[in-house]
Amino acid sequence: MSPVNETATEFERNARVVLERSLSRIDARTRSRLNQARQAALEAVSRRHPLWLRGTTLMPATGAVTAALLLAVVLWHREPAGVEMPLPEAQGSSMEDIDLLADSEALDLLEGWDGPFYEWAASQTDAIGESNG
């Protein structure tokens, strides 16, 4: 080792002592703020993995339960294959009502409904039919 390096090592050793001394001079306010920064960083880690996602060891079990529930729901609502269920009359009319309610144009027409006019027009048609017949 050259004398330069030996000197540098000695210098390093002394510099380290001085730098460590400088750390001990850091005031309480700064130390407190550094501590707060550290806690914020640790909280960021826990936020990054939400509680419900954090239990990675439970994930396979959670997945299996979810899959089983999903399968049960599908089977529950599944109709028998190849059998066309007849639609009862009442159910059919209620479905039409739903179609009408869902149809925005039909609702628009309903808003502009002129009852007396259509009743008068219908009575006129009936009267013409009777006179012709």
Add this chain to the structure above:
Amino acid sequence: MPAALHGDVELTDPEEKTRSRALNQFLAGVELKAFKMAQAALRNEDDALDAVQDAMLQLARAYANRPAEEWKPLFYRILENRIRDMQRRRTVRGRVFAWLPYRGEDDEEEPDLIAQARSPDPQPVRRLELDEAVGALEKALGALPPRQQQAFLLRTLEGLDVAETAAAMGCSEGSVKTHYFRAVQALRAQLGDLYV
């Protein structure tokens, strides 16, 4: 109520708890040194605190799951990037507000009266010598080029080896050796045998 400790953060997974504890221990171990390095580079306490806080957050968010052995070079790399960003912003700000009267370093270099006050320490002379040495070294470090300053502090204060310092500085090991050697030469030229 005091700030939540790592143990207060609700963690159900034991592995996660262990990692959080390890990260807490790591950050607690580097925070003072990191602050000193940031302070030497930025010459402003608040900026240094911001830089360290950002580095802690980024390490926790992006690299908490990496092996703990990698944390130190990663942390100092992040810190260095943050310091550079702040220096760049400060340069731009300095150009924009160059017409304003400058007050900063003169204020920062006012003597610390509390630190200089008499101490009941059994070795007050030794302490005084060290405090004087701290002031002189900090001043000399402040005059170093940023890369030399960084190489010197990472090697001497943090105790990183050449390879780790190279990883933290994002340069080759040869560059680290060069920066470090020049830093030591410059400091010795300024401080002489102050420490011997």
